[in-house]
Amino acid sequence: EPEVTQTPSHQVTQMGQEVILRCVPISNHLYFYWYRQILGQKVEFLVSFYNNEISEKSEIFDDQFSVERPDGSNFTLKIRSTKLEDSAMYFCASSKTGQGTPSTDEQFFGPGTRLTVL
Amino acid sequence: AQTVTQSQPEMSVQEAETVTLSCTYDTSENNYYLFWYKQPPSRQMILVIRQEAYKQQNATENRFSVNFQKAAKSFSLKISDSQLGDTAMYFCAFMSLNNNDMRFGAGTRLTVKP
Numbered sequence: 152e153p154e155v156t157q158t159p160s161h162q163v164t165q166m167g168q169e170v171i172l173r174c175v176p177i178s179n180h181l182y183f184y185w186y187r188q189i190l191g192q193k194v195e196f197l198v199s200f201y202n203n204e205i206s207e208k209s210e211i212f213d214d215q216f217s218v219e220r221p222d223g224s225n226f227t228l229k230i231r232s233t234k235l236e237d238s239a240m241y242f243c244a245s246s247k248t249g250q251g252t253p254s255t256d257e258q259f260f261g262p263g264t265r266l267t268v269l
Numbered sequence: 270a271q272t273v274t275q276s277q278p279e280m281s282v283q284e285a286e287t288v289t290l291s292c293t294y295d296t297s298e299n300n301y302y303l304f305w306y307k308q309p310p311s312r313q314m315i316l317v318i319r320q321e322a323y324k325q326q327n328a329t330e331n332r333f334s335v336n337f338q339k340a341a342k343s344f345s346l347k348i349s350d351s352q353l354g355d356t357a358m359y360f361c362a363f364m365s366l367n368n369n370d371m372r373f374g375a376g377t378r379l380t381v382k383p
Binding site (some may be wrong): 186188193194195196200207209238242244256257258259260262263265 | 371
């Protein structure tokens with residue numbers, strides 16, 4: 152069964168460094184998402200991406216964040232200058248269609264990348 | 270690896286009625302949490318309810334309750350007295366207490382009809 156994959160599983164970086172988190176969505180999916188989970192259970196939406204552009208973003212997704220689909224398979228989240236508070240689990244998800252299209256807007260989540268900023 | 274399965278991509282319910290969303294999971298671990306998140310059109314993930322696996326008593330939170338069947342690895346969400354504002358995507362999630370790894374189901378889109 153196809154699944155969303157993410158690399159690396161764990162990334163440790165120094166404050167102020169740039170990190171790129173990688174995701175490979177399910178191949179026939181067109182919508183892509185990033186979420187993060189701060190320590191504990193709070194899960195926050197960051198951004199959604201469709202047709203090579205951001206379709207929605209949250210207040211968290213400020214100028215230090217960017218997303219890109221550099222080729223036909225990868226979907227990346229870049230954090231330009233990491234802060235201590237960026238330490239979190241970052242989840243990528245993909246869906247076949249956008250929100251509101253029954254049965255095909257299910258979001259399939261990857262296993263996450265644990266980012267630790269020191 | 271843990272997996273979470275939500276077998277109902279979409280469901281609908283009449284306002285004021287009760288609806289149950291299904292979730293099953295697969296794990297060999299004994300210590301974990303289970304969650305239901307609500308995702309309205311704003312995209313924000315709102316924690317609806319949490320269940321600790323070591324607790325036999327089913328968690329309840331106002332109109333929301335779960336039926337946690339540990340042996341069957343089932344974790345369904347019951348919404349009583351459904352309201353129009355309950356219309357959203359609902360995600361079931363599993364979190365290992367061994368390594369804090371989290372797994373999400375694919376979601377169930379619930380529509381509450383007036």
